[in-house]
Amino acid sequence: MIHAENPINEIERLEALVRYDILDTDPEKEYDDIARIAAHVCNMPVAMVSFIDETRKWYKATFGIASKEMAREIAVCSHTIVYDEEIMVVEDARKDVRFIDSPATQGSTPTIFYAGVKLVDSEGFVLGTICVVDHKPNTINDRQSEILHSLGNQVIKLLEHRRNNILLNKIKQHVKMQYEELEKFTYAVAHDINSPINSIISLAQLLESQPHIDTETRSFASKMIDSGYKLTDYVSSILDYYKSDKLSTHKKEEVSVHSSLKKILALIDPQDSCEFRLLKEDVTIHVRVAALDQILINLIKNAITHCDKKKTFIEVDFNESDSFYTFSIQDNGPGIDLNDQEKIFGFMETLQHRNTSGSGIGLALVKKIVEKEGGTVSVASTPGKGCTFHFTLRK
Incomplete structure (x- = not known):
């Protein structure tokens, strides 16, 4: 048995995998359907959609097996992610020097035949594989190989849709926090503005009410009162605008x-x-x-x-x-x-x-x-x- 080498960009690859937040998530029908279709199209008893982290091969979706993960060092897929071609086919793992004496080829449901396609995201990182397995020697034709590759593309689309949703939710949360901070700031500023304005209005009204002031001064006081009320209306309008979101509740x-x-x-x-x-x-x-x-x-x-x-x-x-x-x-x-x-x-x-x-x-x-x-x-x-x-x- 020969252990697979790590990809040359292993650290960046693992960081990319983390960004999708897919590991250890619950089963999802879309991924389960892809595994099922892969098995049926290739006429195989087992199919898997897997992601490979630092120490393990983790199954997002499986058909024909109940396992959830496997140690990376014995997983056939650990070779697939560094394989030069688009699809890696092993017709009989017992005769392949890489897998002789591998625990994966032993037991009641051994991996004898294997065909796997890399899951490569838009940035070029190999995140995992979609593969089919048989417990006896087998092969697949060009059409089956092509469909397996197409199903891998669909997995990547699901992943990138997931990542975009994660980013969108983070942006929404950030915007919400900023909006709440702006709302608090608006209320504070409104209070700080209204207090002196109300004092100015009161003083202007007091001045306007004096019987012995001249016409020009009375007119000046009246304009101050009018401007003060316009400013308080303006502040109230801003508060109403920010408070309007709560009306829908x-x-x-x-x-x-x-x-x-x-x-x-x-x-x-x-x-x-x-x-x-x-x-x-x-x-x-x-x-x-x-x-x-x-x-x-x-x-x-x-x-x-x-x-x-x-x-x-x-x-x-x-x-x-x-x-x-x-x-x-x-x-x-x-x-x-x-x-x-x-x-x-x-x-x-x-x-x-x-x-x-x-x-x-x-x-x-x-x-x-x-x-x-x-x-x-x-x-x-x-x-x-x-x-x-x-x-x-x-x-």
Whole structure:
């Protein structure tokens, strides 16, 4: 018996094998099927999909045997991984100098005939073998050899799919950790910003209330108050954007659309210059109420903020299909150019030619929530004639 030499890149090969995280994993049907097909195509009683680590040949899938592993030093496959040709065939191991007196050729189920193909990944590392075995001398033809090689390619595809999933999960976990850190940072910054802003607003309000200050100072105090509230709204919008991910964990509830809209209008507290037309007949729908509220609040506030008319008209409509609820929010504002209609849903995107200032977060938040609810959001608009936002929520 002659022991096989190690591959010249043995250390790198073993490192590559570890990256696939395949050793000592549970059986999987895809690999079991490949072993079964190999045995049937080659008319052999035994087939194996094996990986070779530093000390052993470990079976990921077997057909015809119950073993899980074998010492590398006596495994025929340890020769296959350093064999020059694509397939190594041993018609009678008892007559091959490499395997004479090998424990593998002894016992009640000896390895007498062997045909094995290397499992080579895209980086050129030989990770293991797919092989067929008989307990008596045998042979395989060119067609069987070709199929065995093709099955080996399928094993590599399964392996690389596994590795890609491992990498993807690591990236997802890393992104999740970064997102959580960013969320904590955002909350901390928001708290640190809001405290001094609220103090500035209070001081400006106190200044504005003084009876003996001149008109210019009063105007200056008023602008400070207005800017302070805009800044707190901006910070709140950022927090809402990051908190929106948690809305999808809420349970769905039955809610009246009329009552939901009235609650939102009371919260927004629009000026008398705003006129609302709500859907004629009330309907009850089954949704995540907090998600619906956030969407409607942002769309209605957006219509009010950007309206360039003396009187703001906002009409809310609703219909449903077998799979979706559909809402429409129509206004009489300045409208949106066709080239800008996709842009407005981007995070921190604002239209520079608008006279009003916005955070560029509200519509991005709407899109994010709607898509998490399995729906879509879009806008139809003619410049100068207002626009209509449509959004759907999956039932």
